[in-house]
Amino acid sequence: MNLQRFNKSIQQKRCHIFIVAAFLAVSTLYAAPTQQLDANKITSTLAKRYGERAGLRAKAWFKVVAEAQKLPEKQQLEKVNQFFNLFRFVDDIVLWGDSNYWATPMEFIGVNGGDCEDFSIAKYFTLLQLGIPEDKLRITMVKATSVNQYHMVLAYYETPGAIPLVLDNLDTKIKPATQRGDLLPVYSFNGKQLWLNKEKGRGVLAGSSSRLEKWNDLKNRLGVDRLRQPKLNME
Known part of the structure; x- marks a missing residue:
């Protein structure tokens, strides 16, 4: 599969299962993983840009990160996955x-939702912030056979040869x-590499993720400098 087909796959993917949050979801994330975060700046910026509740989500995200810092990796996965799965699902074209x-x-945290890649990306950067090595994480494009749509999940590899755990x-x-069995892997990537996936393992290395x-x-x-304003207010 060449680069043109990679980008075409991205453009074709849509997540059409509507996930409704049971509660008001709350959280935030800053620019780069493993750096010291300025909680006051992030909270005030999101509140100013997206409203008071966005600031509350920022505070709650910092609380989740603080609570997860000393947990084993698999418990960190659970905490982050549960937290972000409270957010609302909405298609890009609508939002x-x-x-x-x-x-x-x-942006995902500020507007209180997004579609499948936004869930996966937010989980990815949060787990990096908690210190999970980048080599253990991959954002993965799959075909969700239950809805016959392209879909994105986050995969966690405890060891290089392990069967990954799926955060969805x-x-x-x-x-x-x-x-x-409802997910057919297409390709996966992290901040360094890009892989073609022909089975539910690590896949075949296909170069740098900068190709995407x-x-x-x-x-x-x-x-915090290039936040986009949504078309839909989900508060």
């Missing part, structure tokens, strides 16, 4: 007026990939 917009974690907003329970245009654009927008 942003764009058929395929990859929101930054701060459709099936909210973390399960090994071998128990997710959407990923490059997302990284350039991390932080």
